Each structure stands twice: as C-alpha cells, then as structure tokens.
Amino acid sequence: MKTPIFQTSTFAFNNSAEGKRFFALAYGKDQAAEGEQLGLIYSRLNNPNMQILEERLALWEGADEAAAFESGMSAIATTMLAYLKPGDMVLFSHPTYGGTHHFVHQVLVEFGIERIDFDPHDTYDTIYEKIETAQAWSRVKMVYVETPANPTNDLFDLEMLNAIRDEIQLKGGHEVLFAVDNTYMGPLWQKPMDFGADVVCYSATKYLSGHSDLIAGVVVGKKEHVVKVKTLRTFLGLVVNTKYRDVEDSNGSTSQKCFGCSCFFRSTPQGVENLFSRIYKPRGETGCFVSKAMFKRWSYDKF
C-alpha cells in the first residue's frame, strides 16, 4: 500500500481546544491517555509521511516508537543532548564513526559533559574498574555503544554492557540510558533491545534507505525515551523532510524527484518495505560476515 505524499507545513484544528491538547502533548506538558495519539500540528513536529515512516521503522525493530531525523548525526546528537546535562558522563565505546567521536570528544565537553571510553577488549571487570577509578558512579548517565563499529567492524557484548548499566544504576541511584548505534547490522540482523537497550540509533543513510541517495536518521525504542528525544527534536528542528521537487534533467526537461522521508516510500528496491528482501536474502542465503551466533535472528515467518 503506497502512502500519498503530504506536502504541507501546517494543519488545521477542528477547534481551539483540540489545538491546545495537541500542543500540550507535543511539548511534553501532558501524558497521552491510553490509545491517544498526537494530532497533526505543524510539520516540524509531525506529519503523516513521517509518522507512517516511523511506525514502519518501529515495527521492523519491534519497538514502541520511532523518531525520524534529518541525518544519523542529528538522531545521535539529539539523543545525547536529551539525556546528558553539564556534569554528567557518558560511558562511550571506542572506536565509533568519526562524526559521533567528534561530537562526544569535541562538542559535548564544551557543555561540561565528559566521557569514559571502553574498547572491544574490555571486560565487565575492566569497565567496572575504570568507573571506580574515575569515581564516576554518580555521574555516568548514559552507556553508548556502536556495534559493529565503524570503521573496524569491532563487536561489543551488549549483555555485558547492560549488566554494567544495571550496576551504575544501583551504585549511582539514578537511571542510565543504554543507547546502541545499530547502523551497520540493521534491525533485521541485530536487535539491541532484546539485550537491554533503551534506544537504538541509526544512520538511515545506510542500509535502512538502500544506499547513497538520501541522508536520514532514526531513533527507535521504548516510548518514554523516544518521546523525550522527539520533544527535543521539535525545538532543534531536526525532523526528516518530506518533499517532492521538480528537478531539471540534463536535457532540459523537468521531472518530480523525491527527497527526505518520501524516498523511503518509493516503489524501488530501496524502499523501506523492501528492507527484508534487500538485507535478509542476500546475506541469509550466502552467510553473513558476522557469525550468526552473535545475534538473535527473527524468524523468516514474521515477514
């Protein structure tokens, strides 16, 4: 089923009371009642195409909710800024994609947010020791891991990191967000939430979109966490765009090309509906570069 493309910035309310309620939910001032959905307000907050895309991505992940972004970096940066405050620390995997590395090493420190690094060879005990040595039990508010890591394909043990998160929560007496960048495995091949992750971040620029013709990002996870990330997304203005534009070809004729999240709905092999046949089949039939024992695979029947 193909969705129409909604090219609009603003939506009408039936009455002012309805508008007031939509804004209260969108700004996180009130909790949605059971089954209540955020109404359409303004496309920087939500729009039908983005919502459809988010619902499909949440389904692939088996998550409550998803938030679509202009890029993978905006998804990651917004998640970190939503959960980290000056004085906090992030337990941060090494190596990571260069943009994420730069954001944590160069940008977050400007906001008084520091990090404790761990690498693929670190065990529970060595990470425990690092936190103990830094006397950071009360400061670590996020465990962030990219696995497989870009560019080395190093793998991290998510169950062990979840146990570390539990220990920090116990010793620190506060909640710690467990965030996983799953860009390189994708939601069919690795399900970080099965191993305790609260949110999963993607550069949708890669496998999720089908390669090389759009930039987008996604955060999926438990509802309470994704709602918090979405609220900050609204104020940073980082929603994925929905557009068709007239593009002039080299022969002078114009045609409509899609951009941003409308690209995910194309009838081409890159569409989000075709994620399964794009990712599962080629690897499933010939074997994957990472041992299948490393991750839990969904049953073929589910699709």
Ligand SMILES: Cc1ncc(COP(=O)(O)O)c(C=O)c1O
């Ligand atoms: C693992 C990983 N995470 C995040 C990003 C950032 O995503 P984007 O380029 O869509 O902003 C990249 C980009 O290459 C990446 O490889």
